Amino acid sequence: YSVLARSHSGLLTSPKLLAASLLLTVSVVSVSGANDADLVCSACRIVARQLHQNVESEANEGRTVDSGSFRVDSKGNQRVNKVPYARSDTHLTNALETICEQVQSSWGHSPHSSQPSIRSFVPLTRTDGQAADTSRLTSGSSVDNWLRMRCESLLDDHEEATKSLLQLSQPKPLTMDQFERQLCLETARVCTEPLIALPIEEPPTLPSAATDDKEAKTEEATAESASEEAAAHDDSAKTEL
Structure with missing residues (x-):
């Protein structure tokens, strides 16, 4: 703005340049937001499911x-x-006040296994109690802060609607999937049908020491077999000579 649209006297000299500069800024912001659409939806989904x-x-x-x-x-x-x-x-009210702190340190994100072009949040622990392999997850303080910011923004904008959905009890309370769709797809409108249809994944299990040892032995045996085949080939070549 200051470089493109101001002269040395400090006055605006080109409204067209100013408009172009502002348009460029808006475009960059829009593209950035679009790039995060998958994670914004995923963040809403995990907040909704944890609240429910x-x-x-x-x-x-x-x-x-x-x-x-x-x-x-x-x-x-x-x-x-x-x-x-x-x-x-x-x-x-208490549940909404504490939910963002509850979810902020429990998740990382990675490409979805069924749609690698789409990122989604994955819990850092497994529900079956097995050790989780989180080596391929993007996690840490920057992810925690971003997730908390999205959570707080969601609830600031839709606090009363969120409460109303959770208070529905006739003919019966909403299921977790119903609440998730109502909040993220219908109310906040941060999800699309393809995004909200993706299953929330768990991290893979951490390979055990026994598995690692077995894989190492398999690789060693494969290497030995290849070496023996190469030696046999050399012997055969010498015999022909």
């Missing part, structure tokens, strides 16, 4: 909380109802 899991886990506890008016009417009655604590405004 937290709420359903609390719902299984069966706790309730009083809701309604505590004022006494002319007949001495109070209009107070027992509602599930898990879907109360108090619990959901």
Whole structure:
């Protein structure tokens, strides 16, 4: 801007150059955003799934909380109802306040196995308890900070809608997949059908020492076999001579 559109006197000398400069800036920002579309969708999905899991886990506890008016009417009655604590405004507010910190250090990202051109977030641990091989995942403080920023931006923009979706209970609460689609595809609109259809993957298992030893022995045997074949070939050549 300062190089293209200002003269030595400090006045704008070329509105066309200024417009071109601004257009270039907007284009760069747009392209950058488009390049991150896969990760933005994936970030929304893992936030949605973790939120749903937290709420359903609390719902299984069966706790309730009083809701309604505590004022006494002319007949001495109070209009107070027992509602599930898990879907109360108090619990959901707390759940939304803590979710971004919860997810920020638990994920890395890598190309999706079924669509290598698309990146997706992958948990750093496996649900089956086996050691995870995270060597091919992009992770660390920069990924953590980016994920937290996306999480906070999502919930700042859609806090009330997120609560409303989690409070739905008639005829029954949304499943995890339904909540994920409603939040990320319909409400926030950060996902497309192809992106949200991709399964969330787990990291591969870390090869055991026994597996490593077996692979090393196999490679050694292959090398020895190749060496023996080369020696036999040399002997055959000498015999012919």
